[in-house]
Amino acid sequence: MSDLHRVAGFIVVGVFTVGWVWGFGAWISRKGPGELYWRWVAVAQVVTGLQAVFGVVLLLVGRRVVTGGALSNVLHYVYGLLPLLLFVFAHVVARAGNASIIGFDERRKIAPWVPFAWASFICFGLASRALMTGLGLAV
Numbered sequence: 001m002s003d004l005h006r007v008a009g010f011i012v013v014g015v016f017t018v019g020w021v022w023g024f025g026a027w028i029s030r031k032g033p034g035e036l037y038w039r040w041v042a043v044a045q046v047v048t049g050l051q052a053v054f055g056v057v058l059l060l061v062g063r064r065v066v067t068g069g070a071l072s073n074v075l076h077y078v079y080g081l082l083p084l085l086l087f088v089f090a091h092v093v094a095r096a097g098n099a100s101i102i103g104f105d106e107r108r109k110i111a112p113w114v115p116f117a118w119a120s121f122i123c124f125g126l127a128s129r130a131l132m133t134g135l136g137l138a139v
Contacts, residue, residue: 002063008051009131011047012048012131019120019124020120020121020124023117032113037116044087048087048127073133075129075133076134079133080126083119083127087123090119093110094116097109
């Protein structure tokens with residue numbers, strides 16, 4: 001199971017890379033990402049959820065992050081679970097249709113895909129750090 005969790009970690013980082021690069025490209029082109037982007041959102045959520053399930057199962061059967069120390073263990077779990085919460089937050093902001101929830105002017109409308117592009121950028125960093133702590137490459 002830990003090998004599966006490790007491989008899935010690389011896949012999650014790749015999926016988030018696609019999401020933020022796609023969103024950045026859509027922002028530069030001013031055209032939007034297109035309908036296929038929503039399939040990416042679904043795939044990203046499923047892959048992230050499965051990775052979290054793999055991690056929780058490993059934790060429940062007594063497997064812990066053995067590299068680093070106690071701080072590395074805690075950070076691995078935090079970095080691994082925050083993307084799930086961030087996607088929930090992206091859904092809330094996208095449904096609102098504006099970013100007033102995070103302090104922007106309520107009159108400034110945002111496209112529904114924008115919160116997911118930002119979330120994927122942040123999740124890319126979080127998932128990368130989770131992978132690094134799990135592999136023992138960072139604290």
